[in-house]
Amino acid sequence: MTTPFLHINGIRKTYGPVVASDHVELAISEGEFMTFLGPSGSGKSTTLYILAGFQDPTAGDIKLRGQSILSTPSHKRNIGMVFQRYTLFPHLSVGENVAFPLRVRRMGQSEIAEKVKRALALVRLDGFEDRMPAKMSGGQQQRVALARALVYDPPVLLMDEPLSALDKKLREEIQVEIRRIHQETGVTILYVTHDQEEALRLSDRIAIFNKGKIEQVGTGPELYANPATHFVADFIGDSAFLSGELAGVQGNRAALRFANGQKVVDIPLHGAGRQGQAADLMLRPERVELSAEAGAEGASLPVTVQDITFLGNCTAVAARTDWGDAMTVRLNFGHPLAGRLARGDRLHVRWSPEAAHAFVRG
Amino acid sequence: MLLDFNKLGAWKWGLTAICVLMALFLLLPILFIVGLSFGSSRWLIFPPPGWTLKWYAELFADPRWLGAALTSAKIGVIVMVLSVALGLLASLALVRGTFRGREVLRAFFLTPMVLPVVIVAVALYAAFLRLGLNGTLVGFVIAHLIVALPFAIITITGALETFDPAIEDAAILCGASPWEARLRVTLPGIRHGLFSAAIFSFLISWDEVVLAIFMASPSLQTLPVKVWTTLRQDLTPVIAAASTLLVALTVLLMIAAALIRKGKSE
Amino acid sequence: MFSAITAGRRGSGLGFALPAVLLLFAFFVVPVAALLTRSVTEPELGLQNYAVLVGSSTYARIFFNTFFVSGVVTLITVLIAFPVAWALAIMPSRWASIIFAIILLSMWTNLLARTYAWMVLLQQTGLINRSLMALGLIDAPLQLTNNLVGVTIGMVYIMLPFMILPLMGVIKKIDPAILQAAALCGATKAQALRRVLIPLAGPGIASGALMVFVMSLGYYVTPSLLGGTANMMLAELIAQQVQSLVNWGMGGAAAFLLLVVTLGLYAVQLRFFDAKEAR
Numbered sequence: 001m002t003t004p005f006l007h008i009n010g011i012r013k014t015y016g017p018v019v020a021s022d023h024v025e026l027a028i029s030e031g032e033f034m035t036f037l038g039p040s041g042s043g044k045s046t047t048l049y050i051l052a053g054f055q056d057p058t059a060g061d062i063k064l065r066g067q068s069i070l071s072t073p074s075h076k077r078n079i080g081m082v083f084q085r086y087t088l089f090p091h092l093s094v095g096e097n098v099a100f101p102l103r104v105r106r107m108g109q110s111e112i113a114e115k116v117k118r119a120l121a122l123v124r125l126d127g128f129e130d131r132m133p134a135k136m137s138g139g140q141q142q143r144v145a146l147a148r149a150l151v152y153d154p155p156v157l158l159m160d161e162p163l164s165a166l167d168k169k170l171r172e173e174i175q176v177e178i179r180r181i182h183q184e185t186g187v188t189i190l191y192v193t194h195d196q197e198e199a200l201r202l203s204d205r206i207a208i209f210n211k212g213k214i215e216q217v218g219t220g221p222e223l224y225a226n227p228a229t230h231f232v233a234d235f236i237g238d239s240a241f242l243s244g245e246l247a248g249v250q251g252n253r254a255a256l257r258f259a260n261g262q263k264v265v266d267i268p269l270h271g272a273g274r275q276g277q278a279a280d281l282m283l284r285p286e287r288v289e290l291s292a293e294a295g296a297e298g299a300s301l302p303v304t305v306q307d308i309t310f311l312g313n314c315t316a317v318a319a320r321t322d323w324g325d326a327m328t329v330r331l332n333f334g335h336p337l338a339g340r341l342a343r344g345d346r347l348h349v350r351w352s353p354e355a356a357h358a359f360v361r362g
Numbered sequence: 363m364l365l366d367f368n369k370l371g372a373w374k375w376g377l378t379a380i381c382v383l384m385a386l387f388l389l390l391p392i393l394f395i396v397g398l399s400f401g402s403s404r405w406l407i408f409p410p411p412g413w414t415l416k417w418y419a420e421l422f423a424d425p426r427w428l429g430a431a432l433t434s435a436k437i438g439v440i441v442m443v444l445s446v447a448l449g450l451l452a453s454l455a456l457v458r459g460t461f462r463g464r465e466v467l468r469a470f471f472l473t474p475m476v477l478p479v480v481i482v483a484v485a486l487y488a489a490f491l492r493l494g495l496n497g498t499l500v501g502f503v504i505a506h507l508i509v510a511l512p513f514a515i516i517t518i519t520g521a522l523e524t525f526d527p528a529i530e531d532a533a534i535l536c537g538a539s540p541w542e543a544r545l546r547v548t549l550p551g552i553r554h555g556l557f558s559a560a561i562f563s564f565l566i567s568w569d570e571v572v573l574a575i576f577m578a579s580p581s582l583q584t585l586p587v588k589v590w591t592t593l594r595q596d597l598t599p600v601i602a603a604a605s606t607l608l609v610a611l612t613v614l615l616m617i618a619a620a621l622i623r624k625g626k627s628e
Numbered sequence: 629m630f631s632a633i634t635a636g637r638r639g640s641g642l643g644f645a646l647p648a649v650l651l652l653f654a655f656f657v658v659p660v661a662a663l664l665t666r667s668v669t670e671p672e673l674g675l676q677n678y679a680v681l682v683g684s685s686t687y688a689r690i691f692f693n694t695f696f697v698s699g700v701v702t703l704i705t706v707l708i709a710f711p712v713a714w715a716l717a718i719m720p721s722r723w724a725s726i727i728f729a730i731i732l733l734s735m736w737t738n739l740l741a742r743t744y745a746w747m748v749l750l751q752q753t754g755l756i757n758r759s760l761m762a763l764g765l766i767d768a769p770l771q772l773t774n775n776l777v778g779v780t781i782g783m784v785y786i787m788l789p790f791m792i793l794p795l796m797g798v799i800k801k802i803d804p805a806i807l808q809a810a811a812l813c814g815a816t817k818a819q820a821l822r823r824v825l826i827p828l829a830g831p832g833i834a835s836g837a838l839m840v841f842v843m844s845l846g847y848y849v850t851p852s853l854l855g856g857t858a859n860m861m862l863a864e865l866i867a868q869q870v871q872s873l874v875n876w877g878m879g880g881a882a883a884f885l886l887l888v889v890t891l892g893l894y895a896v897q898l899r900f901f902d903a904k905e906a907r
Contacts, residue, residue, distance in 0.1 A: 052535060075534045075543075087532035091550040101536035104546075148536065364817060364825050365804035367718040373817060377715035384712050385727045388734040388788065391745035394755070398748065406748050408755045452648040459641030467645060469898075474656055476894050478846020480863040481883045484870050485659035488666075504655050511648060569738050572848050576871070589740045593853065597748055605741030612736045616729075 003066040005030040006156060006188060011060035013046050020046040022212040024060070028190070030155075033182050035191045037199040037235070038209030044192050047209075048158050051190065053077050064155065075104075080149030080187075081158040085165065086141045088133035094120070094144050095129030101152045119147040122181060139170045143177065150185060159191045163198065175201055196236055208232050228270060230359040233282050240288070240327035242281040242301075246273050246360070254358045255298070256281050259323035265298035266353070273360035280359050283327070287355025290317060290329050290337055295350035303327070305345040317341060319349065392609055399602035406597060417603040427604065430588035437499065437584060438567040441506045445563035446556055448507075449514030454544075456515070457522040468519075475512035479572040482508060487576040497579025505577055506567040513566060514559040521555020522548075557622050561615055568611075664887070667880030677881035687865070694862040697776055697851070698844035701783040702837050705791045708784075710833060713795035714825075735789035743853050746782045747773060750854070774856030782850040787840045794839075798832030799825075831900075838897045842890050862886050 004027035011024040021043035028034050036044035049055045051062060053074035061068050069077055088097050098119050102112045120126055123143040133141055142162050149157055159178075163171045179202060182189055193199055199206050200220040208215045208223065208231070216228040220236075227233035234241065246269075247257035254269035256279055264281060273279060294300050303319035306326070314330040315338045321327070329349065331338045337347075367374060394408065399417055401410025421427050455461075456468050474482060486505050487496065495501035525548060533543035549556070571586040578587040585604070592601055667677050681687050716724050734742070749755050750772035757769040772778050806828070810820040826833075848863035855861065860868070862882060869879035 052531075054531060073539075074531075075537050075539050077535075078537070079535060081532065081535045083528050083532060085526055085528050087526065087529045089529060089533065089547050089551065091553070100533065100538070100546075104536065104538045104542060145532070148532075152537065364714075364807045364810075364820050365718050365799075365802060366807075367715075367720065371817075377711055378719075380708070380711045381715045381719070381727055384708055384788070385730045388785070389730050391742060391749060391785070392734065392737055394749065395741060395745045405753070407753075448648045448651065451644040451646075455641045455643075455645035459644070461640035461642040467649075471648065471652070474652065476842075476890065477660075478848070478863060478886055478890060480846060480848045480866050481660065481663070481887055482656065484866055484879060484883060485663040486655065487870065488663055488876065489655065489659035504651075507651065508656050511652070515648075565736065571740055576867075586738070586740055589738075589744070590849075593740065593744060593747070597744070597751070601744050602748075605738065605744055608738040608741050609733075612733065612738070616732060616736060 003063075004028065005032075005065060006190075007061075007063040007066075008047065008051075009061045009063060011047060011050055011057045011062065013043075013050060013055065014058045019212050021050075021057075024212075024214055026207055026214065026217065028188060030188055031186045033189045033191065033202060033204045035193060035199040035203035035206045036209055037193060037196060037206050039194055039235075042209040043212035044207075044209040045160060046212075048160055048190060048192050051156070052079060052081055052158055078152065078154050079156050079158060080152070080154035081160065082142065082145045082149050082162040084161040086133070086138065086145070088141055088144055088148075090133055092133075093129060094125065094131045094133065094136070097133065097144055098148045098151050101148060105152065115151050119151040120144075122150065122184065123147045123177065137170075138166050139174055142166070142174065146178075146181065150181070150187065153187075155188060157187045157189045159189060161193055164193075164195075171198070178202060200236075208235060210235075225354075227282075227357065230270075230280060230282075230361065233270075233357060233359060238285055240283045240285065240329075242283070242321060242325045242327065243361070244279060244281060246275050246277045246279045246358075248275055249273055254279070256358055258301075258321070262301060262322065263298055264301065264356070267356050267358040269358045269360070271360045273358075278361040280361055282357045282359060283349070283351055284355040285328070285330055287352045288329055289350050290319075290331065290347050291350050292337075292347060294348045299353075300348045300350040303347055303349050305341055305343055305347060307343065308341050315341075319347070395602045395605045396609065398599055399606040401599065401602075404599065406599060406602075417599045420600050421603045421607075424600075427585075427588060427600075430583050430585045433499075433502075433582060434568055434585040437502045437506060438564045440499075440503050441510050441567040442560050442564040444503070444507055445510040445514040446518075446560050449511055449518050449559055449563075450556065452511075452515050453518040453522050457519050458527065468515075471515050472512045474508050479509065483573045483576045486573065490577065496577050497582050499582065501577050502574065502582075502584065505573040506570055509570065509573065510563040510566040513562045517559040517562060518552065518555050521552035521558075525551045554622055554625065558619065561619055561622075565612075565615060569608075660887075663876075663880045664884050665880070666876045667878075667884050670877035670880070677877045680878065681881050681885065690860050690862060690865050693776065693859060694845055697779055697783065697861065698841050700780055701787060701844050702841045704780070704784050705787045705840050706833060706837050709788060709791035709795055709836070710826075710829070712788075713792045714799055714829075716792070716796050717799040731789045731792060734785075739786070739849055742785065743782055743850050746778070746785065747853060750778050750781065773854055774858070776855060776859050778854035779851045779859065779861070782854045783844055783847060786847075786850060787844065790843065791836045791840050794836050795829065795832050799829055802828050834900075835897055838893055842893045842897075846886055846890060 006028040008024055008026040008028075012022055013020045024043065024047050026034075036047060038044045046055065050057050053072070056070070062070055089100065092100065095116055098116045099112050102115060116129070117126075120128060123146050125140065125143055125147065128136075128140075128144070133144070136144070145162070163174055166174065175198060191199075191202060203220065205217060205219055206223060207217045210231045216223060216232045223232060223236050227236065233239060242258065244256040244258040246254055247263055248255040249269060252269050254267050254273065255263060255265040256267060257263050267281065294302065301321060303321050305317055306320050307318040309316045309318070313333050315333070315335070317329045317331060319327055319329060327349070364370070370377065397410070398406055398408060400413050400415070401408065402412035402414040402416075403410050452471060456464055456471075483505075486508070490496040490501050495504070529551065530543050530548050533547040534540060538546060569586060570584075571590060574584045574587045575590055578584065589601060589604060592598065668675060716727060751757075752769045752771070754772075756772065757766075760766045761769065772781070802825070807820055807824060810824045815823065846863050847861070848867060851861040852864050852867075855864075863886070866879050866882045866886065869875045869882060
């Protein structure tokens with residue numbers, strides 16, 4: 001096996017009894033865009049801070065090109081980072097901010113000028129050298145921060161929710177910029193976010209964090225099509241979960257029974273489960289359909305319409321199963337049912353086989 | 363409504379009148395001294411029968427006034443430097459430290475400001491009697507440092523609290539060592555706070571009366587002590603002249619502080 | 629959160645506080661403690677200094693003067709400062725900044741210079757007496773210095789900025805929408821003032837008043853210059869015992885009483901009015 005470019009090797013970090021990250025194991029290849037995705041407190045930031053050297057792990061190691069970097073202090077790690085908050089040096093101009101890493105490296109004046117110019121061009125802020133940070137918008141400030149983090153050609157760039165303070169439109173604009181910069185520079189990026197859309201948009205691969213552990217690593221489509229755990233299935237995508245129990249298991253296929261006795265069959269099962277165990281049926285919204293008629297036996301469920309909300313390109317129908325679980329089904333604009341529904345209508349939810357997954361609960 | 367000036371109706375004029383009267387109450391005595399200092403009446407008749415600069419001449423002719431002013435300036439500058447230096451270190455500990463009891467320490471640092479100065483003065487006077495520090499420059503500096511330090515700490519912690527530590531972290535990841543980051547990023551980032559602390563500290567020392575009265579000796583006294591002793595003998599217009607110069611200095615420092623504040627908002 | 633994380637790597641930072649702590653310990657804590665100790669050891673071990681202090685009518689007079697003057701000064705200061713702070717908080721900023729500058733000028737002007745001004749203004753032949761006589765309001769000059777009237781005027785003059793500035797901050801923080809809501813609910817201006825604005829500014833007023841009261845209790849310069857020896861206040865007593873009478877025991881005892889009252893009221897302030905919020 002070849003040595004991975006960046007190896008996060010069994011990192012564990014505890015604060016007294018609190019486990020912030022637990023046995024995080026990840027190999028990242030050179031030039032990869034890897035995103036840590038998870039809710040706050042899931043350990044993704046802790047892992048990033050350990051990489052940056054702001055924290056020491058309780059156990060484990062981090063290796064860059066096979067060499068441990070843990071004993072190297074932050075300022076000698078040669079790692080770039082863009083922070084969640086604006087961290088431009090307020091007393092220095094944009095040009096001097098970007099020049100700072102080069103100045104502390106005692107680089108020559110002409111080389112500094114050259115590199116600053118190139119870095120600012122990279123983030124499309126040519127000619128902003130003399131501007132003071134306070135006179136810039138948040139988006140511009142984060143772009144300068146990006147230039148400052150890249151100007152010394154670090155092998156790894158860390159980004160800690162850099163766009164969370166920006167509004168949605170600006171965020172999408174800068175996401176495009178980040179992708180472009182990643183392609184142009186080929187720098188390895190570790191990106192932390194709690195926004196699944198941002199993660200899917202930017203990343204080569206995504207590591208889903210939950211309670212200090214990585215639940216699953218994969219490309220966006222892999223994670224979506226094949227979530228390994230209930231948490232991943234829930235975190236990526238906007239799915240409905242219906243709670244029942246396993247009525248039968250055959251290999252990795254299962255039948256589920258719900259509280260009122262209704263049954264669905266032939267659902268791919270994730271995780272080991274026995275008959276009688278509590279399990280959830282997950283339905284991906286885009287493969288779910290509302291219909292006046294029931295589908296094939298065991299591949300549809302009757303529901304009652306609770307509420308209908310028009311949302312522009314679609315209509316959201318809130319429905320309730322006979323045993324009381326709630327789910328939302330979206331009807332595209334122009335759907336034959338859309339205009340004719342009323343509260344209390346009895347309908348059937350139907351799905352195509354790859355849209356349903358069963359997860360053992362626990 | 364009550365917090366919208368234009369919707370106050372008749373009350374608006376009432377409030378404005380109170381404000382103007384209060385402003386006159388605060389301002390007129392100061393203008394009054396300035397007027398007296400140029401008045402020719404030895405007996406402080408106002409409005410003065412004529413105008414003169416003789417009180418200023420008398421002031422500058424007396425080497426004791428000049429000597430006292432020089433002593434005050436010397437003490438003020440030393441106190442200013444020490445107060446900012448100690449205040450900065452203490453503020454770093456209070457704001458960036460992680461040890462337990464930071465709030466207790468903060469309260470401790472502020473107690474000299476809360477206690478009546480006369481208690482500190484009497485206590486220090488007794489201690490300095492033993493140490494032989496009464497009437498010495500060192501004694502004055504220590505005494506003034508004790509009362510100036512809380513103000514420096516309040517000002518600098520205030521500046522430091524609004525300075526995001528992540529900026530220092532960013533500097534470190536950029537390759538600056540922790541000390542280099544503090545020196546090149548944090549200090550310039552809070553320079554307005556440091557300047558304000560310096561001005562405050564100097565002014566506190568420069569104006570301080572009570573400690574100085576106890577500490578002073580005939581050979582070494584500060585300007586306020588000279589004013590105090592003169593004042594207790596008689597109300598000569600020379601004091602008005604000295605006071606006017608003090609007011610002028612205050613105005614200058616206020617302008618300096620306003621400029622600092624303006625620089626900060628830009 | 630971040631700072632705590634990073635600081636953890638760089639040590640606790642307690643060492644930075646050391647120079648200031650040592651300075652305050654050597655030249656503040658120890659001397660004050662030594663002074664207080666002398667109150668029970670000089671001239672001999674025991675509480676006799678306190679017995680004298682509490683028992684004698686001379687000293688009772690001084691305590692009364694101190695608390696009475698401080699109380700009156702606080703009351704007058706609050707009555708003037710509240711409307712001024714209120715107006716300053718909502719005035720067009722151009723006017724407000726002029727008045728604000730005057731307040732700062734007065735606050736920063738040398739204390740002795742200000743006291744000197746009042747000594748001259750209030751004396752028998754001073755501008756105030758002569759103006760009043762010229763206006764025919766009085767026949768003979770009023771005695772305004774060397775008594776508690778002078779002290780009170782001088783102290784109000786000095787304390788006003790300390791009351792106005794924090795109070796202005798408190799009133800500025802009140803959301804005008806609350807007062808608009810009160811008006812929509814049918815409250816007249818007077819009702820809104822009494823039932824909404826004053827209660828909302830209440831903690832700020834109380835906290836400022838307590839501060840002015842505490843500062844007044846221990847004030848030395850103005851009472852001794854404007855009050856004269858016949859109308860002594862507590863701070864003067866301490867100074868006199870130590871300086872003129874060289875009675876360290878009595879001086880220490882009086883200092884201890886002043887210290888207890890001051891710290892007690894300061895604790896009340898911290899406990900009931902969050903000092904940070906009022907600032």
